[in-house]
Amino acid sequence: MRLIRTQHHEPPTSRQAPAVELAGVTKTYPGGVRALDEVSLTVERGTFVAVMGPSGSGKSTLMHCAAGLDSPTGGRAFIDGTEIGGLDEARRTELRRRSVGFVFQSYNLVPSLTIEDNILLPLRLAGERPDRAWVSGLIEPVGMTGRLAHRPAELSGGQQQRAAIARALVSRPAVVFADEPTGALDLRTAREVLGLLRDLVDGLGQTVVMVTHDPAAAARADLAMVMADGRVVETLKAPTAAELAQCVTTLETE
Numbered sequence: 012m013r014l015i016r017t018q019h020h021e022p023p024t025s026r027q028a029p030a031v032e033l034a035g036v037t038k039t040y041p042g043g044v045r046a047l048d049e050v051s052l053t054v055e056r057g058t059f060v061a062v063m064g065p066s067g068s069g070k071s072t073l074m075h076c077a078a079g080l081d082s083p084t085g086g087r088a089f090i091d092g093t094e095i096g097g098l099d100e101a102r103r104t105e106l107r108r109r110s111v112g113f114v115f116q117s118y119n120l121v122p123s124l125t126i127e128d129n130i131l132l133p134l135r136l137a138g139e140r141p142d143r144a145w146v147s148g149l150i151e152p153v154g155m156t157g158r159l160a161h162r163p164a165e166l167s168g169g170q171q172q173r174a175a176i177a178r179a180l181v182s183r184p185a186v187v188f189a190d191e192p193t194g195a196l197d198l199r200t201a202r203e204v205l206g207l208l209r210d211l212v213d214g215l216g217q218t219v220v221m222v223t224h225d226p227a228a229a230a231r232a233d234l235a236m237v238m239a240d241g242r243v244v245e246t247l248k249a250p251t252a253a254e255l256a257q258c259v260t261t262l263e264t265e
């Protein structure tokens with residue numbers, strides 16, 4: 012597994028293209044803040060990647076540029092082998108719908124819809140028919156089998172996040188971006204949700220990129236990228252919570 016590439020190369024375009032690829036990506040916001048400074052990285056399929064770093068180091072900007080939610084001001088970003096920068100807004104939306112799933116700290120389920128309709132919503136929005144076998148295969152591991160007719164308010168936070176994870180996966184995306192997915196959960200529930208993400212990577216070959224402040228959460232990933240000042244300054248394979256905590260503390264005090 013190779014995460015960081017710094018040299019120029021032609022991006023692969025086959026189904027086996029990396030889930031995400033950034034080549035020299037820079038993001039300068041109006042006003043002049045350089046939130047990303049020539050970041051190059053590859054997220055291989057079937058891997059769980061955590062992004063950590065002090066506040067303001069560029070984690071959210073990295074996620075937004077890698078997910079096609081925002082445009083880099085320099086460099087090239089690819090999702091599933093497709094360059095985002097070459098697409099107009101409609102095509103970019105279509106690429107996100109087809110290839111990217113999102114999980115948020117606050118679940119973002121639609122309160123008026125049942126859990127089943129929430130999970131199926133991305134397919135409905137895309138005008139696609141559910142692949143029943145895939146959907147059933149998702150419902151069971153996320154623990155929603157007996158809860159499909161419930162509304163989100165009838166579920167605990169952990170259950171809502173599990174439903175949100177099923178929703179993120181329902182369109183079989185190339186990559187799921189999870190932004191502080193355990194930030195609103197208690198310790199035990201957070202551990203269960205992280206275990207679920209880990210199982211989805213191991214069992215379904217899903218690719219997950221998770222932004223987190225929590226070293227224990229990041230330690231569940233295959234790789235942790237640690238950011239500072241818009242750059243990836245450390246890439247740790249099979250990281251431990253202790254080494255991640257140490258790394259971030261050092262950066263925060265520098």
Ligand SMILES: Nc1ncnc2c1ncn2[C@@H]1O[C@H](COP(=O)(O)OP(=O)(O)OP(=O)(O)O)[C@@H](O)[C@H]1O
Pocket residue numbers: 040041042044045046064065066067068069070071072073
């Ligand atoms: N829309 C924006 N306009 C101008 N500057 C921005 C904007 N969004 C972020 N920034 C700046 O870019 C830098 C990186 O911000 P970013 O939100 O990516 O960091 P982060 O690591 O996600 O921080 P946190 O952990 O606090 O969420 C910061 O200096 C921030 O102030």
